[in-house]
Amino acid sequence: MFIGGEELELVTQFKYLGITLDANLTFKKHIKKVANTVRFRLENFKQIRPLISADAAEAYLHCMTLSHIEYCFVIWSFAGVTTLKPIEQLYKKAIKVFARKPYSSHHCPILTRYNFLSFENLKSLKTAASFIKVSMGWPLPHWRNFSDGETTRLALDLPPEENVRYSSDVAR
Secondary structure, three states: EEEEEEEOOOOEEEEEEEEEEEEOOOOOHHHHHHHHHHHHHHHHHHHHHHOOOOOHHHHHHHHHHHHHHOHHHHHHHHOOHHHHHHHHHHHHHHHHHOOOOOOOOHHHHHHHOOOOOOHHHHHHHHHHHHHHHHHOOOOOHHHHHHHOOOHHHHHHOOOOOOHHHHHHHHHH
């Protein structure tokens, strides 16, 4: 494909807004990166948790751990259940560390006690909130041009269609 007379390089993956996108939109590499980051933050949290108050622990949980899970979650949360499993497990571990419970304890009583959402409900809430914002005309910054009736061409800042050629057109 050519844009403005220059041939575009075909890649198997690329990073956009901090999300690693692959050709099949499996998000496996992105999820692996998020899992590694959360795992590291969780180990730090586990070390400091006995030394900090519940309020400080909740702030740490949200700012240093869950924020990595929630960043652009709506986009990559539609990956397969098996692909998302490591993130779900880390989410459960994070709330157990917060509550000072062993990893072997069940997470449901913790969710109830601290009014946290289950992973599945968090996924549903983030998705619903994003779609409501867009439908109300309050689009997320990276969705702004997609939601105002304009085509993706505007959002991607591409030239008009007549300036876009595909590799197969060059031979003609």
